[in-house]
Every structure is written in structure tokens, then in C-alpha cells.
Amino acid sequence: MIRRLAFILALIGSSLFTLAQQYTISGTITEAGSRELLPGVSIYEADLKIGTTTNKYGFYSLTLPAGEYRIIYSFIGYKVDTLMINLNADTTYNASLGDAPNAIGEVKVVAARKVEESKKVQMSSIDIPIQQIKDIPTFLGEKDVLKTIQLMPGVQSGSEGQSGIYVRGGGPDQNLIILDDAVVYNASHLFGFFSLFNGDALKSVELIKGGFPARYGGRLSSVIDMSMKEGNREKYTGELGIGIISSRGVFEGPIPGLKGKGSFVIAARRTYIDILAQPLIFAASGGETFGYFFHDFNAKLNYDLSEKDRLYLSGYFGKDKFYYRYSFDDLTEKGNLGWGNYTTTLRWNRLMNKKMFSNTSFVLSKFDLGINAETETDDDVFELNFGSSIRDLTLKYDLDYFHSPQHSIKTGAVVTYHQFNPNAVVIKGTDFPTIEGDNITNAFESGIYIEDTYKPIDVWKINGGLRISHFYQGEVNYINPEPRLSMAYLLTNSFSLKASYAMMNQYIHLLSNTGLGLPTDLWVPTTNRVKPQRSQQVAIGVAKDIAKGNFSITLEAYYKTMNNILGYKEGSSFLAPEFDGNGVSFGDWQDKVTAGEGESYGAELFIQKKYGAFSGWIGYTLSWTTLQYDDLNNGKPFYAKYDRRHDISLVGIYKISDRVKISGVWVYGTGNAISLATTTSKGVAYQEYFGSNILDYRSVYNYGEKNSHRMRAYHRLDLGLQLSKTTAKGNERTFEFSVYNAYSRSNPFFYMAIVDDPDDNWQTDNSERNLYQISLFPILPSISWSLKFN
Amino acid sequence: MKNLIYIIIGLVFISCEDQFLKKLPNPEAEDQISVYCVLFADQAQIKAELYHSKKIFGPVDTEFEDYDPVTDAVVKIIGPNETITLEYNSTLEEYQFNDSIDFQKAGDTYYLEITTVDGKKITSQTTIPFNTIEGIKMDYDSIPVNPRFGISEMLFESSFQDMPGEGHYYQLLGRYSSGFGTEQIQYETPLYLADDKDRDGESIDQTGRGYKIEYDNTLDFYMVLQSISRDLYLYNRSMNSYANFTFDPDNPFTEPTIIHTNIEGGLGVFGSSNQKVFNFTK
Structure with a gap:
């Protein structure tokens, strides 16, 4: 003392x-x-x-x-x-x-x-150990970062099996997903069932749900900051894995000839269901071909230019593709649907002096979607191509200044050139001229920030910051200050009170018909008609560390407002081309959207044990999320689709011995809010008055208020078993058995009305229309094998 | 290990029954009465249509476009000075009042009160808007689209000035007479609807389309421009959206259109309109 x-x-x-x-x-x-x-x-x-x-x-x-x-x-x-x-x-x-x-x-x-959760000034953040991502039970044997994040309090998972992330009432587009400083726009494979990120190539994953530090900007609801491994500088190591739908491999080591000054890591995955099934499909169908695959490739190189300078080059390249080919007589039809993310980051770390550290990054990021369909006969060819894309070039500079243990400053700037092409279409045919149309929009987004972590007295820690964000598109400039503040007050050595406030602006928007976060959703910029999204969030909470048993407990309450969030007007769709004398277009997307407001509030409890023979966590979220658009639900507020009153996740990993590890996950979530029509009625579609009413009628479905019904609750148990053995050469072999949905709960994916007829006829007087739930996955056991070699 | 595999395979087969398609209890739905009643300023007739709704779930009604009219309700409209009761006309399947020339006045508020035979009350209200719309213009250009048959496409350009102040809602209908007979001008939606949000006092322009035969050198056309109540605007807008986009209400990936209603205890709309008709010859 x-x-x-x-x-x-x-x-x-x-x-x-x-x-x-x-x-x-x-x-x-x-x-x-x-x-x-x-x-x-x-x-x-x-x-x-x-x-x-x-x-x-x-x-x-x-x-x-x-x-x-x-x-x-x-x-x-x-x-x-x-x-x-x-x-x-x-x-x-x-x-x-x-x-x-x-x-x-x-x-x-x-x-x-x-364990120092109580000492951190940052609240609403979770570091997710990569090892835990690897240890919890998997869906079809695929380790999945985003699905692990879905198990955290405050994070909702959307629909069955999807890797879409909904944080504190925000949409899937409101998450800033960063891989080595590169923004990833569509972070999923196979329409969202698997995430892009190969856990073998990752070093760290951090999720921030609120109290955002000023160095982050551009999204409303969360930051998921991931770093790739740099590669082993001392020896060559690797891992091979074979699962039931894909195989993967990672290889790392020192770059030859650099005497320990550099290293590399490469990792790759590919599904092979299409390769295995292709001969069967071809034989069974008499000539039809169809299939699906995804692959991704991560690579990173780093090199010490000097004792003070280090250079990194990293990249991610991933692709999904559905394809088909069908022939009958002289008719051939073929096509594909493909999408991919590509990122490249060149980073330069410089130790300027004992107290100052800088990072300069140059980043390329791209997301492309393409749909191609061709019909060919002996004398006619018709081809349709649809594409959408977003491409970014980013230059970023960050400076860390460690003034004293009580005082450190981060500052920096970032500028991004965006190129949006939400709908490009080409139609070619033998009998008519080629029709082409696209809708390219360029924009600049930039930000400068300063962030000060200050400890005025021993028990107080404050992180205050300001970010000035700027967006330019066409003739429109938006400049917005974004204040940020986080505070922690240490009541005892292991118990603290925390509070935070953050204002965020988002200048790009994702338009989605389904709300599922599919690759067909479109990224569009803020314009003079479409304003930037903005959120303000306050949170208060407590954090307690319990040394005995290495537990940390956090309890937080939050309130968030969101403005100018975009949605499709009722009935609008992007994939509805408009033809006129000059060609074809998809119209002005701005005419099809409407801006509204959102409100979310709730409380989150998180009890975590990060390591030890037994590790895991308990997460519970109680929350409410409502939306209001002038043009939807007749202007009345309604519950968001993923408004979830209760959300529970229990995760446990137990290392029985060096050779045996078991794990289990149980999740529960209130059912999604949906619009369900229960009656039809006579509506008037058209009316004219000339001394008398002229009316045109239409039978309409009555849904009541939008999203006023609830699907059944979602719950599921996953189990995992890992059996490892170290060989005489020091390599480690692991068999992993996973059971997804162990008690085979039929969880709702969507609801639909189906007409049942006892005589199997189309609607008769004996027919009955009933409500059915469509589910996706029953119990799904899987097995995978991996070999880690040194 | 072998036993474990047997157990897992057994679980898969046992559990797959009804796994993907599960019948749920049908949701409860009570009979709702849909109402359509629009008051027109300075017009003589008032009519109201009342129909029972149908349950979607349960026995299928193969006559799905037919709805049973409500024949035995008491339908009253309470104005600022008097209350009128509409009588049911079984031939036209509607409630009518045919002598209301001094009853429907712009600026007045009216209350709808329906009492069903089982004592259920259905209520609503509307205020008839003013119509002081100025600056009405209409013209057209014709573009040959099929010279062989002498058919031209007409682009009707019409515009009018938003009335001063905010909160005005408009509905536009157009018709023209040509060699094809009298046709409706085709706007983007069956009814052209507009509001003055963010454009108070500005000119509201729209383009419609039609077709004519070349030798029709003169063309009569007219425009019915209505200033309508907000609820009627929202109802018509939702019906437009429903008509144009909702192609499959059972499709779970279609964003449903919620039909607007201002009827307490029922469905439909009780709205009001103040219309002007403009004739043009060119």
C-alpha cells in the first residue's frame, strides 16, 4: 500500500x-x-x-x-x-x-x-479463444467462427442453420466483419449455412456489441475483428482435415532463406459433394448435370524489414458456385449462380520509438455475385447474365501512443473508395439485339479518429474518443461526428461497474427481400435520397472475476436506437426487371426502398470459464426489438423478425484426458416474429365515382399487424467427442464425432399453408388447408479426421 | 464404438418421421367484417359494403372469390348536424342512402357506426378533405409503335399543384376516347396516388400510357383528380401494392402486404374524397 x-x-x-x-x-x-x-x-x-x-x-x-x-x-x-x-x-x-x-x-x-474482465474498460466485448471454436460441436464437421459468435449473449442467429448474425436488434448488414483490416461483405458459404472463415487460419476473434472504440466505424451494431495467423517462424507445421462435406489443410512455417525474419501460412478448404455425386447424378438423370461447391483459400506472408519494421501481405479468396446443365433433343440449358469474396491486405507495422507504434494498411476487398442462364437450340441462343458487386480500395493509418500506464492514445485515419454495381444485366439472343444495362455508383468513405484511454485514479478507467466520418457520393457529402465513451469503476479488486455510449453512422446498406442474408441481397450506397443509418447506444453493466475456478461474470443492460434503416417497400423486389424501348433495367432501387427507425433494449448475462479442464459459458439475453417505417405496416411499429424475447446458450467443453475431450451446446430462442394471414376478405382494388361507385374487387389476405405471430421456439442440443492420439513422430491425430440436433428437434425454418385432400385431388369440398412448419435439419451426425504435424 | 454408431443411425431413422414437414395446430381466427365506405363531398349517394371474412385454415372453400354479404347490420353515419341510417339493398348487396347532397361537406368529420345482429360494434371516422387544387395541366405525345397497323403509343403528361400546407393526399384517374373506345390511362399502378411529403406546395407530375390508332386525330381525355383522406390513401396504396406485387401469399419469402384499415373491430376502410373532373380535347 x-x-x-x-x-x-x-x-x-x-x-x-x-x-x-x-x-x-x-x-x-x-x-x-x-x-x-x-x-x-x-x-x-x-x-x-x-x-x-x-x-x-x-x-x-x-x-x-x-x-x-x-x-x-x-x-x-x-x-x-x-x-x-x-x-x-x-x-x-x-x-x-x-x-x-x-x-x-x-x-x-x-x-x-x-482473468481480468473487471479490469477492462471496454464493455460489451468478447474475445473468443480459437481453441474453443475448434472444440465445440460442429455442423457437419465444419468449424465455424460465426456460429460460435451466435452462441454469445446479445447475438441472435436468424434462421435454422444460418450463419447470419443479428446483434442487439441490428440487421446482418450492420456488422463490421474485418479480416486483417479488410471488410468482408458476405461472410457465408452455401447461402449462409457455413461461414467464410477457416478457423485453422485464424489467430484471434473479437466481438464488440456496444461501447465501440473510436477506431471502429461504418456499421451500427457490431464489430467482429479477426486476425489471421502469421505463421510459425521456427518450424514447419500443418494440419490436414477430412470431413464429410469438405477437406481442409493449413501449412505454415518460416520463409526459406530469411533466417527467421519471415513466415507464411496458407490454408484452403473445398467441398466435394459435387465431385462425388456427379457420376451418380449424370447416370441417374440420363445426361443432367448439377452441383454445388465452395472453396476458400487464405494466405499470409510476413517479413521483418528491420527491428522496427514489419511487412505483412495477406489475402482471402473464396467462391461458391451452383451449376446445372440439361440437354434434351436439340435443346441445351445451362447456367450457374456464383458468388465470392476476395480480400488482399498489405500492412506495414513500424515501431517509431519506445512509445509509439504505427500501422499502415492498403486493402482491396471485393464481393461479386453472378447469375448466368443459357438456352441453346440448333438455330437459337438465348443468354441472360445478372451480376451485382461491391469493390473497395482502402488506405488506413493507425498510430498508438503509450504515454504512461495511466494514459494512452490511439489515433488514425481511413479512406475507402467504394464502387457499387447493384444490378448489371446482359441479355443476348439470336433473334434480337443485345440488351445491356448496369448501375455503377462510386463513393468515397473516410474517417479520422482519436481515442484516449485514461486512468485518472486507480479505480477509474475511461476510454473517450471521437470519430469524424465522411461520405461522398455524387453531389452529396455527409460529415458526422461520432462521440464514444466507455468507463469502468473498480468497486473491489475483481468487481467493476461499467457504462458506455456510442454513436455510429453507416453509409452503405444491404437490401434484402428475405432477411436471411443471402448472397443475392444487394449492397447500395447512401445517396442524396437515402440517408445514412445512425445508431446511438447506451449500456451499463457490472463485471465480476472469480479467481477460484477462473470464472468471469458480466451483466449488461443496453438501449439502442437506429435511424434511417432501409427496408424494401411492401411487395418490392430487386429481381424484377423493367423493360422499355431503350433496353432493360431493374429500375431505380431508391424507388423501392423505405427508411425507418428501430429500437432495441434488453439485458445480457454472460458467465464464462475460458480455460481449465472444463471450460465454456452460459449466455442469456432478454431483449425487445421494434421497427417503424412510414411505408410498412401502415406506419405502425412492429416487432423485428428476429426480435427474440429469450435467448439462452449453454456451452461446455471438458477435457477428460490428453486424449479425450467432450463438448456440448444447448441453445434456446423465442420463435421468430412472422406475418401470418388467418383470414381472407373482400377488398376494393379500384374505385371510380361518376354519380355512382364503380368498384373492382379483389380477395385479400389479412395478416393483422406485421410480424404479429410467433413461430415455435427454437432449441437444439449438439454433442461432440474428440479422440486424439500423438504418434511416435509427435504428430497428433484426432477423430471428431459431432451430433447436431441430438434429440432431433424439428425446429421451424418457415411456416406455410398446405391443402390436404383425402382423395389426393386438387382442392375439393373435402379438402382442408392446414398450417405446416418446414424444418431443415433433423439429427445430423458427422465425423471428421485431422492430422496435426510438426 | 460400434454400438455408438448403431445408436446414432437408429436415432436418425426414428427421428426423421415428420421431421421436415410438421403439421401444426391451425391458428384461431374469428369472423371479421370488411367494410368499404367512401364519402364524396357534395354527392348525393352514400353506400357501404359489408362482407364477412373467410378463415384460411380449415375446410377449403372452393368459391374463394365469393364472400357472404352482411345483410342485417345497422349502419349509421353520424355527421355534424344529423345522423343517417343506410338501408340494405339486397339486389346490389350494399347499404345505401341516396339523398345526402347536403350531408357530405368538405371539412366536416363523420363517424361510422355499425351494429351487427349479435351486438358487435364496428366504428370509424373520416374528415372530408378540401379540394382547391390548382395548376392542372395535361397533354400527350404519340409515338408510332406499329406503323403497319397505324398504332401509336401515347404518353400522357399531367401535373397539378399541391395544395398549401402539409398532409394532403391525392388520387388520379384518367380516361381517353380513341378508336379502341374509352380506355383508362395506365399509370404505374391502377390508381395514381401521391402525397405531399417533402414536397409541400410543389408540382406533382406523372406520366401515363395509352394507345390509339393513327387516324384518330382528335382525342378526348379527362382526368379525375381527387383529394382524399389519409386512410383512403393508405388503403388504396396497400391495395395497389397487393395487386402489383403479392403474387403468392403462401410464399414465405414474399414480404406480405398489410392492407391498411381504419375500422375499429373490423377490416377495410371508411374514407372520404373530394373530386374534380377535367376534360381535355386535342
């Missing part, structure tokens, strides 16, 4: 009178064995209880008055390092967690581990 008091006095003295000499200890933290940089590592002085964390790139800087210190380096899942040091000069210390002692001072490995 006396020592802490002395430190505080020294600090005050140093800042006011610059009496005491201060020194900085800085460096990078890596993983032992691979030298992979570790973000988010906690570094603190053991007695003073002050410290910092490594930034996204594994760099830290801690400035203290001259003296002797015991500095702890701790990170979840790794053994803790303790550095005893007499700090009398600026020092570089690169810790390697779990590794042997370093040359500076005395380092000892400590068995104790820290």
Missing part, C-alpha cells in the same frame, strides 16, 4: 514537476514455439497493479519511474511470465509466453492465471 501510494505521489510529481526520471519498457509478446505475435496480452506491475496490454500487433509499452519492479505477462491459455527488473533505462523486452526465461532479469513461469 505504501509502495502504491509512493508511486501515485511519484506519478503526480513527475507529471507536475518532472522531478522523477521515467523509463519505458517495451517490446512484443509472442507465442513460444511459433513466435506468433499475441494481441491483448496483459502486462502489469505486480505490486502497483498498473499496466497495459499489447495492441493488435503484439506491441506493448509501459512507462514507469526508475526502480525495481516485478512485471507480469499473462494471457488467457498461456503460462504467465514474471520479469524481475531494475528499470534504470529504456528497455526492450520481448516476452515469449510459455517459453524459457529470457536474458533480461530473472524470469519465472508462474502457474497462476489471471
